[in-house]
Amino acid sequence: MRIRFYNARILTMVDLTAPSIFTGEVWTEDEKILYCGPEDKAPQATGEETAIDCGGNLLMPGFKNAHTHSAMTFLRSNADDMPLGEWLNQQVFPFEAKLTAEDIGTLSKLAILEYLTSGITAVMEMYLTPPSIAEAFRSCGMRLVQVGGVNNFSQSPELLEEWYNELNGKDPLTSFELGFHAEYTCSEELIEKIAALARKYEAPVFVHVSETENEVQECIGRYGKTPVAFLADKGIFDFGGAGYHLVHTTEEDWQILKEKKIGVVTNPASNTKLASGIAPLADYLRLGIPVAIGTDGPASNNCLDMFREMFLATGLGKLREKDASAIPAYDVLKMATVNGAHIMQQPETDSLAAGKLADMIMIDLQQPNMQPLNNIANNLVYSGSKLNVLMTMVHGRILYERLDGIQRFHVGEEPADIYKDCARIRDRILGA
Amino acid sequence: MRIRFYNARILTMVDLTAPSIFTGEVWTEDEKILYCGPEDKAPQATGEETAIDCGGNLLMPGFKNAHTHSAMTFLRSNADDMPLGEWLNQQVFPFEAKLTAEDIGTLSKLAILEYLTSGITAVMEMYLTPPSIAEAFRSCGMRLVQVGGVNNFSQSPELLEEWYNELNGKDPLTSFELGFHAEYTCSEELIEKIAALARKYEAPVFVHVSETENEVQECIGRYGKTPVAFLADKGIFDFGGAGYHLVHTTEEDWQILKEKKIGVVTNPASNTKLASGIAPLADYLRLGIPVAIGTDGPASNNCLDMFREMFLATGLGKLREKDASAIPAYDVLKMATVNGAHIMQQPETDSLAAGKLADMIMIDLQQPNMQPLNNIANNLVYSGSKLNVLMTMVHGRILYERLDGIQRFHVGEEPADIYKDCARIRDRILGA
Numbered sequence: 001m002r003i004r005f006y007n008a009r010i011l012t013m014v015d016l017t018a019p020s021i022f023t024g025e026v027w028t029e030d031e032k033i034l035y036c037g038p039e040d041k042a043p044q045a046t047g048e049e050t051a052i053d054c055g056g057n058l059l060m061p062g063f064k065n066a067h068t069h070s071a072m073t074f075l076r077s078n079a080d081d082m083p084l085g086e087w088l089n090q091q092v093f094p095f096e097a098k099l100t101a102e103d104i105g106t107l108s109k110l111a112i113l114e115y116l117t118s119g120i121t122a123v124m125e126m127y128l129t130p131p132s133i134a135e136a137f138r139s140c141g142m143r144l145v146q147v148g149g150v151n152n153f154s155q156s157p158e159l160l161e162e163w164y165n166e167l168n169g170k171d172p173l174t175s176f177e178l179g180f181h182a183e184y185t186c187s188e189e190l191i192e193k194i195a196a197l198a199r200k201y202e203a204p205v206f207v208h209v210s211e212t213e214n215e216v217q218e219c220i221g222r223y224g225k226t227p228v229a230f231l232a233d234k235g236i237f238d239f240g241g242a243g244y245h246l247v248h249t250t251e252e253d254w255q256i257l258k259e260k261k262i263g264v265v266t267n268p269a270s271n272t273k274l275a276s277g278i279a280p281l282a283d284y285l286r287l288g289i290p291v292a293i294g295t296d297g298p299a300s301n302n303c304l305d306m307f308r309e310m311f312l313a314t315g316l317g318k319l320r321e322k323d324a325s326a327i328p329a330y331d332v333l334k335m336a337t338v339n340g341a342h343i344m345q346q347p348e349t350d351s352l353a354a355g356k357l358a359d360m361i362m363i364d365l366q367q368p369n370m371q372p373l374n375n376i377a378n379n380l381v382y383s384g385s386k387l388n389v390l391m392t393m394v395h396g397r398i399l400y401e402r403l404d405g406i407q408r409f410h411v412g413e414e415p416a417d418i419y420k421d422c423a424r425i426r427d428r429i430l431g432a
Numbered sequence: 433m434r435i436r437f438y439n440a441r442i443l444t445m446v447d448l449t450a451p452s453i454f455t456g457e458v459w460t461e462d463e464k465i466l467y468c469g470p471e472d473k474a475p476q477a478t479g480e481e482t483a484i485d486c487g488g489n490l491l492m493p494g495f496k497n498a499h500t501h502s503a504m505t506f507l508r509s510n511a512d513d514m515p516l517g518e519w520l521n522q523q524v525f526p527f528e529a530k531l532t533a534e535d536i537g538t539l540s541k542l543a544i545l546e547y548l549t550s551g552i553t554a555v556m557e558m559y560l561t562p563p564s565i566a567e568a569f570r571s572c573g574m575r576l577v578q579v580g581g582v583n584n585f586s587q588s589p590e591l592l593e594e595w596y597n598e599l600n601g602k603d604p605l606t607s608f609e610l611g612f613h614a615e616y617t618c619s620e621e622l623i624e625k626i627a628a629l630a631r632k633y634e635a636p637v638f639v640h641v642s643e644t645e646n647e648v649q650e651c652i653g654r655y656g657k658t659p660v661a662f663l664a665d666k667g668i669f670d671f672g673g674a675g676y677h678l679v680h681t682t683e684e685d686w687q688i689l690k691e692k693k694i695g696v697v698t699n700p701a702s703n704t705k706l707a708s709g710i711a712p713l714a715d716y717l718r719l720g721i722p723v724a725i726g727t728d729g730p731a732s733n734n735c736l737d738m739f740r741e742m743f744l745a746t747g748l749g750k751l752r753e754k755d756a757s758a759i760p761a762y763d764v765l766k767m768a769t770v771n772g773a774h775i776m777q778q779p780e781t782d783s784l785a786a787g788k789l790a791d792m793i794m795i796d797l798q799q800p801n802m803q804p805l806n807n808i809a810n811n812l813v814y815s816g817s818k819l820n821v822l823m824t825m826v827h828g829r830i831l832y833e834r835l836d837g838i839q840r841f842h843v844g845e846e847p848a849d850i851y852k853d854c855a856r857i858r859d860r861i862l863g864a
Contacts, residue, residue, distance in 0.1 A: 073803070077810035081746075081760040113800035117819060272747035273814065275756040303801045303815035308743065314513075315704035316751075324707040328513040368545035369735045369818075371505070371851045372858045378509035382705065383735035386801075386819040387549060405838040419803045426804040 001396075003028045004045060008054035009365070011377065012036060013061050013337050013351040019330055019377035026059050028358040031172065031396035036352045052403065057390060058363040058376060061351050062121025063306040064340025066265040067244045067294025069127045070111035071104040074426045075299035084212065084274050092299060098429045101129040105136035106421045112140045113415055114304040116400035119389045121359035124206070124265070124294065124344045126179060126244075128154065130163050134174040140411040141397050143359065145344045147179030147206040150194060151186050157193040164201065173395060177345065178241075179206040183227045184215050188234075195235040204241035204345070207231065210253070211245035212276050228253035228262075237262045242343050244294065246284075247277045254280075254287055263290045263343040266335075268312035269303075270296030278320045281313060281327055292340040293332075307384040310336055314381060329381040362391035362403075433828075435460045436477060440486035441797070443809065444468060445493050445769050445783040451762055451809035458491050460790040463604065463828035468784045484835065489822060490795040490808060493783050494553025495738040496772025498697040499676045499726025501559045502543035503536040506858045507731035516644065516706050524731060530861045533561040537568035538853045544572045545847055546736040548832035551821045553791035556638070556697070556726065556776045558611060558676075560586065562595050566606040572843040573829050575791065577776045579611030579638040582626060583618050589625040596633065605827060609777065610673075611638040615659045616647050620666075627667040636673035636777070639663065642685070643677035644708050660685040660694075669694045674775045676726065677702075678716075679709045686712075686719055695722045695775035698767075700744035701735075702728030710752040713745060713759055724772040725764075739816040742768055746813060761813040794823035794835075 005026040011019055025042040027035040027049070035042055045051065072092075079091035099107075104127060115123060122143035127133055130146045137144035146167065148160040160178060167176035178201070180186055180194050198205050209227050210216050219227045228249060231237065242263030249257075257264065266279045284291050293313055295304045310332045317327035341350035349359040365373060369383040392400040399410050409415055437458040443451055457474040459467040459481070467474055477483065504524075511523035531539075536559060547555060554575035559565055562578045569576035578599065580592040592610060599608035610633070612618055612626050630637050641659045642648050651659045660681060663669065674695030681689075689696065698711045716723050725745055727736045742764045749759035773782035781791040797805060801815040812820075824832040831842050841847055 075806075076804065077807040077814060080807070080810045080814060081757045083756050087756070110800055110803055117800060269743070269747070272751055273756065275750040275754050275758070277754075278751065298815075301814070302811070303817070305801070305815075305817060308740070311701070311740065315701070318707040319704055319710065319748075322707050322709075324515050324519070324705065325513045326707070366847070366851070368542055368549060368847065368851075369737070371542055372508065372855050374507075374858065374862070375509040375512070378512045379734070382509060382512060382733070383730075383737075385735070385737060386817045402837075405834075407837060415800065416798070419798070419800075423804045426806065430806070 001030060002034065002049035004049045004051045005054050005059055006039065006051065007056060009056060009058045009376065010036065010352065011058060011060040012353060013334070014353055016334060016338065019333070021376055026352060026360065028396050031357055033352060033354055033356045033358050035354055054362060055366070057365050059352065059360055060363065061337045061349065062359040062361045062392060062394065063119050063336045064292065064344055064349070065115060065120045065123040065295050065304070065306060066292035066340045066343055067267055067296055068111070068123050068125055068304065069297030070123065070125055071099070071107035071127050071133070072297035072299040073107045073110040074422060074429060076302045078430060080302070084276070095429050096128065099128065101132035103425045104129045105132040106418070106425060108133050108136040109140060109411070109413065109418045110422045111298060111304055112137065112142045112411065113409060113418065115142070116392045116409065117386045117389060118305045118307065119361040119363070119392055120304070120306055121361065121392060121394045122344060122346060122349060130167055130176060134167055137174055138171055141394055141399050142173065143346070143349070143394050144174045145177060145346065146174070147177045149179065149181050150190065151181035152190065157190065157197060160194065161197055175345070177206055178203050182208040182215070183219050183231060191231070191234050191236065198236060198239050202239050204239050205236050206241050207236065207243060209243035209246055210248045213248050216248045226250055226253055228256050232256045232260055242292070245271065245276070245279070247271055247279045249280065254283060254289065257284070257289045258287050263292060265292045265294045265343060266313060267294045267296040268316050269308055270300045272312060272316065273302070274300055278316045280320065281317045282321050285327065285331060290339050290343060291335050292343040293335045305386060306336055307386065310381045310384070329378040332381045333377055358393055358396040360393045361389060364388045364390045433462060434466065434481035436481045436483045437486050437491055438471065438483065439488060441488060441490045441808065442468065442784065443490060443492040444785060445766070446785055448766060448770065451765070453808055458784060458792065460828050463789055465784060465786055465788045465790050467786055486794060487798070489797050491784065491792055492795065493769045493781065494791040494793045494824060494826065495551050495768045496724065496776055496781070497547060497552045497555040497727050497736070497738060498724035498772045498775055499699055499728055500543070500555050500557055500736065501729030502555065502557055503531070503539035503559050503565070504729035504731040505539045505542040506854060506861060508734045510862060512734070527861050528560065531560065533564035535857045536561045537564040538850070538857060540565050540568040541572060541843070541845065541850045542854045543730060543736055544569065544574045544843065545841060545850065547574070548824045548841065549818045549821060550737045550739065551793040551795070551824055552736070552738055553793065553824060553826045554776060554778060554781060562599055562608060566599055569606055570603055573826055573831050574605065575778070575781065575826050576606045577609060577778065578606070579609045581611060581613050582622065583613035584622065589622065589629060592626065593629055607777070609638055610635050614640040614647070615651050615663060623663070623666050623668065630668060630671050634671045636671050637668050638673050639668065639675060641675035641678055642680045645680050648680045658682055658685055660688050664688045664692055674724070677708070677711070679703055679711045681712065686715055686721065689716070689721045690719050695724060697724045697726045697775060698745060699726045699728040700748050701740055702732045704744060704748070706732055710748045712752065713749045714753050717759065717763060722771050722775060723767050724775040725767045737818060738768055739818065742813045742816070761810040764813045765809055790825055790828040792825045793821060796820045796822045
């Protein structure tokens with residue numbers, strides 16, 4: 001199936017030095033981009049392709065949400081304004097223990113609906129039951145990269161290896177990477193077993209690292225090293241990977257990140273709401289350490305909105321540096337698109353170009369928050385909102401659109417039914 | 433004209449201790465609320481009133497944007513990622529000098545469109561040409577409280593007094609309060625003249641105070657006092673009023689704010705983007721100092737979105753206090769509604785109750801970011817977005833709605849025409 005998007009402004013994200021936006025067409029054929037360029041060089045329209053008039057609005061690569069726990073939707077707004085420890089131990093762990101694999105699939109679908117409203121076309125997920133999560137994403141048509149969440153209490157290196165072999169190569173939308181929860185929830189022996197898997201498969205590893213000051217101090221107390229140094233010394237990142245959060249890091253940590261080519265996935269809204277701190281993104285950028293952006297889970301954020309994250313990534317960076325020129329907007333756009341795709345091992349979704357996968361969004365420039373069109377890239381980062389998302393296409397399929405004003409999801413189920421299912425699960429677990 | 437809103441969840445904001453949300457009806461008659469309560473005590477529907485099925489969605493008071501410079505829309509995204517001084521002196525002042533009064537009215541209308549998409553029903557404005565701004569708001573049907581922006585270079589105490597007398601009492605939507613730009617842009621003599629006007633009219637005064645560390649240090653250098661102490665000693669706040677920003681304040685300042693009943697209008701997105709710092713909101717709350725929220729102008733924010741501001745008000749407070757329990761969500765909702773109305777001298781718009789003015793919004797609870805309905809008040813603060821605003825009513829008139837999915841503004845002009853006018857002004861001033 002061919003779709004011709006015409007009369008569009010196009011931000012390809014191919015040029016990494018500065019945003020170049022031109023007027024033209026994007027053609028998709030099945031899951032791929034067939035053409036992306038000016039109108040006069042576009043394929044000849046035959047009338048057999050579906051034609052979508054973009055009305056001068058913007059096409060760009062979808063946002064990549066590089067860290068989340070989707071199914072935690074059931075806890076959204078259930079326990080806000082609490083200290084982190086109390087929240088985890090009293091409001092999260094006891095309720096998570098009651099979740100079934102099927103619950104987790106259903107709750108993930110609620111998150112998928114919200115991702116789509118925010119122009120997110122792929123997520124990197126860590127949660128309890130990877131097979132049911134993969135099934136939920138597959139059935140919605142949404143792109144998913146899962147990572148293991150091994151810790152002392154759930155999952156195991158054996159299960160991780162099993163999933164790594166079974167959950168890859170099954171379909172073009174979902175994949176699975178090695179991962180574990182965090183240094184502070186895993187024994188040294190467990191971490192060594194995961195490092196052994198990384199060596200065996202020459203594979204990257206993904207893990208929460210240095211989210212809180214307390215976590216760092218405890219690791220230093222245990223091992224005499226920061227979490228970054230400890231995990232790197234264990235060989236966890238010998239084949240790359242990324243750390244989620246990396247809020248509390250030292251200059252020595254930065255050198256390790258740089259040398260081992262470890263990615264940083266920053267989660268600014270979650271770090272803000274949980275009072276964890278502000279990550280040193282300006283330093284990471286200065287050193288050329290790749291940074292991507294995640295929403296973290298809906299229980300700690302509480303929303304799944306890449307526009308909020310983008311504003312915070314630069315805004316908090318400016319506050320930390322006491323410098324309004326820190327972390328320019330286009331660097332943030334790269335984090336939310338290109339860098340996310342690369343850190344998530346999905347380079348074929350990083351930009352709009354012929355041959356790339358058709359993970360693309362349309363942004364409404366005719367909303368008042370985008371006017372006047374002084375600088376579209378900056379508008380996206382500083383002013384963008386879910387109200388600007390007119391379409392979200394994943395793997396060549398339009399999963400969400402408001403092209404004629406009416407909001408429609410094309411994920412195989414009606415949102416109202418997903419809401420009902422989630423409310424039932426919520427009532428069973430939290431009490432009606 | 434009567435409108436009956438039925439099948440609604442209702443958050444009145446009358447109860448200041450905790451959110452009480454009930455199912456019922458709101459009836460408006462012309463500019464006022466006729467009834468707000470349960471269905472079984474509502475007036476008898478006669479079929480002559482307009483009936484709107486809220487579908488279980490939420491009615492609540494509109495958000496009050498307590499500090500902005502609306503017409504700065506023309507500079508949106510034109511000069512981001514710059515140090516504050518450079519931004520003001522190279523990118524703001526030279527261009528503002530070219531604006532006509534008519535330009536400012538037109539550019540204000542673009543901001544009004546955006547306010548409406550964010551559920552904002554009233555703004556407190558400080559800008560260059562109050563008469564043309566009042567005319568723009570009046571023509572759109574939007575509620576406006578203006579304050580003078582006197583400084584050494586523009587406006588004057590005489591003009592301020594003239595506007596105070598001429599721009600009040602003309603219509604029910606627009607009013608004018610005493611105000612000046614800031615300590616650092618006004619001579620001591622000028623400030624004394626404004627204090628004299630406050631005494632003469634026994635009126636509150638509104639002014640930028642202690643936005644940056646530098647401003648505070650310079651004031652201490654000039655007068656041996658912080659801006660708060662200096663202005664209070666001059667009698668500026670003898671009849672109340674509020675300070676915009678109040679980021680860099682001392683414990684002595686807090687006591688002055690408390691004793692003189694001076695309101696704080698916090699502008700967290702602007703303070704973030706310009707790297708000004710984080711206001712001590714938790715201390716203000718602890719001391720009972722009233723806090724309201726403003727977006728500041730679109731050149732320094734860059735968007736006009738009360739949802740972003742609400743998340744930042746609590747989030748930045750949590751970061752500053754290193755305490756995830758700081759500044760609970762309902763306190764933020766009060767800031768954005770009740771406190772804003774009171775600081776803006778518009779108590780008749782503070783809540784939903786019979787006899788109050790009908791400044792009301794409808795929030796879509798059937799968006800994925802609001803599900804499940806664990807805690808609607810928290811959902812608004814932590815998850816809300818412009819995509820959730822289904823209707824914005826000001827003074828009993830629906831100025832904006834997406835009730836059937838299609839976005840419609842009812843402000844007397846089409847958005848596309850306002851965009852065109854603003855683009856023309858932008859091109860003339862900034863160069864095409």
